[in-house]
Amino acid sequence: MPVPFDPSETLAEYAHPEALVTTEWLAANLGTPGLVVLESDEDVLLYEVGHIPTAVKIDWFTELNDDTLRDYLDGEKFAALLSSKGIKREDTVVIYGDKSNWWASYALWVFKLFGHEDVRLLNGGRDKWIAEGRELTREVTPVSETQYPVVERKDEEIRAFRDDVLKHFGNPLIDVRSPQEYTGERTHMPDYPEEGALRGGHIPSAANVPWAKAANEDKTFKNLADLKDLYLGQAGLTPGDNVIAYCRIGERSSHTWFVLKYLLGFENVRNYDGSWTEWGSSVAVPIVKGEAPGAAPAPKK
Amino acid sequence: MQDLIDDFQDLPVKERLTLLLEFSDNLPELPARYADHPDLLERVEECQSPVYLFVEIDEDKNAHLFFSAPAEAPTTRGFASVLHEALDGLPAQTVLDADNQFPDLLGLTAAVSPLRINGMRAMLARIKRQIREKLA
Numbered sequence: 001m002p003v004p005f006d007p008s009e010t011l012a013e014y015a016h017p018e019a020l021v022t023t024e025w026l027a028a029n030l031g032t033p034g035l036v037v038l039e040s041d042e043d044v045l046l047y048e049v050g051h052i053p054t055a056v057k058i059d060w061f062t063e064l065n066d067d068t069l070r071d072y073l074d075g076e077k078f079a080a081l082l083s084s085k086g087i088k089r090e091d092t093v094v095i096y097g098d099k100s101n102w103w104a105s106y107a108l109w110v111f112k113l114f115g116h117e118d119v120r121l122l123n124g125g126r127d128k129w130i131a132e133g134r135e136l137t138r139e140v141t142p143v144s145e146t147q148y149p150v151v152e153r154k155d156e157e158i159r160a161f162r163d164d165v166l167k168h169f170g171n172p173l174i175d176v177r178s179p180q181e182y183t184g185e186r187t188h189m190p191d192y193p194e195e196g197a198l199r200g201g202h203i204p205s206a207a208n209v210p211w212a213k214a215a216n217e218d219k220t221f222k223n224l225a226d227l228k229d230l231y232l233g234q235a236g237l238t239p240g241d242n243v244i245a246y247c248r249i250g251e252r253s254s255h256t257w258f259v260l261k262y263l264l265g266f267e268n269v270r271n272y273d274g275s276w277t278e279w280g281s282s283v284a285v286p287i288v289k290g291e292a293p294g295a296a297p298a299p300k301k
Numbered sequence: 302m303q304d305l306i307d308d309f310q311d312l313p314v315k316e317r318l319t320l321l322l323e324f325s326d327n328l329p330e331l332p333a334r335y336a337d338h339p340d341l342l343e344r345v346e347e348c349q350s351p352v353y354l355f356v357e358i359d360e361d362k363n364a365h366l367f368f369s370a371p372a373e374a375p376t377t378r379g380f381a382s383v384l385h386e387a388l389d390g391l392p393a394q395t396v397l398d399a400d401n402q403f404p405d406l407l408g409l410t411a412a413v414s415p416l417r418i419n420g421m422r423a424m425l426a427r428i429k430r431q432i433r434e435k436l437a
Contacts, residue, residue: 048322049375
């Protein structure tokens with residue numbers, strides 16, 4: 001039984017309001033049986049500094065990635081991880097984190113690779129909860145181990161690989177990196193120099209919409225009209241489009257993927273997690289430098 | 302430095318994070334002369350969160366380290382605080398001779414990821430560079 005959805009009016013305008021909860025809703029529902037709250041941050045110690053009562057920590061780098069392959073966990077490791085977090089397959093999972101839910105979106109996307117049905121984001125994330133003066137605790141939430149089933153990861157629907165991008169040309173791409181990365185002036189994100197690529201620029205025909213444009217100052221998602229202006233107006237998407245989003249390693253684009261899929265209602269959106277660290281170091285794939293998106297090459301057969 | 306390495310290495314991996322958090326909580330505040338002049342501090346570009354540092358060399362050629370990192374960046378604060386504990390007040394030459402692998406020897410890499418430990422290595426490199434410039 002999923003925990004009832006947040007009926008808040010601020011969410012009702014989105015295509016899938018059930019994918020979000022407000023801070024008010026979460027505060028009122030903490031401790032509800034069947035609800036698991038997860039914190040996913042960029043900073044690995046932030047949870048320890050203080051977290052929402054009952055929340056369990058999940059770390060994108062040390063837990064969701066395979067430690068050898070450049071890939072996510074397989075079904076068995078994911079089942080072991082979720083069991084260790086006390087999560088059941090039928091649980092409602094609410095994820096929140098720092099930086100406008102950047103890493104929370106990433107965790108949500110990985111949960112969706114395994115088809116976990118009911119995963120929601122806390123609109124505004126950690127910062128909004130704190131800004132509202134809500135309760136934090138340093139007490140690590142005790143967890144009773146569960147038996148999460150082994151589910152095969154299904155990449156096709158929401159994940160794109162490099163070859164999928166080559167076949168995708170002619171359909172829209174959204175590059176969610178900073179303008180400096182898009183033009184090729186930088187091969188890495190400002191402040192993240194160790195995650196570079198050998199070449200700078202963007203995938204031909206991709207529109208540049210930096211991910212954070214979808215977030216308000218209070219870290220909540222922008223309202224529907226603003227999101228439509230951004231993605232349908234400025235980036236030129238049309239409802240029903242088949243879209244691929246990418247960034248540098250696929251985390252910022254998870255945020256955009258969430259916006260396109262759950263807030264704007266695009267059904268076919270994939271996140272290319274290889275992103276620029278793969279594309280910009282790949283041999284003989286097309287690249288465009290500068291501010292113009294450039295023409296789409298012929299799609300690979 | 303060896304004492305700190307032992308302190309971390311003697312703990313199970315998860316508790317090493319708890320110790321790092323203690324360091325993070327105890328990072329000394331900037332003295333007023335720097336708090337009022339953030340322009341004097343050097344940004345550590347390699348860190349994912351904004352962290353600034355400054356080194357002073359006193360008359361006896363001892364090095365004094367100053368760091369500033371926001372509360373929202375506890376890992377970075379923890380790294381800064383460990384370096385402060387290890388190196389502050391030592392002769393400048395001793396700091397220059399410190400093992401560049403120190404951040405890797407704490408046994409934190411598995412707990413925080415290699416990517417994040419890079420930031421600590423960059424802080425140490427910048428501390429040494431400032432000292433070299435000041436001694437020159």
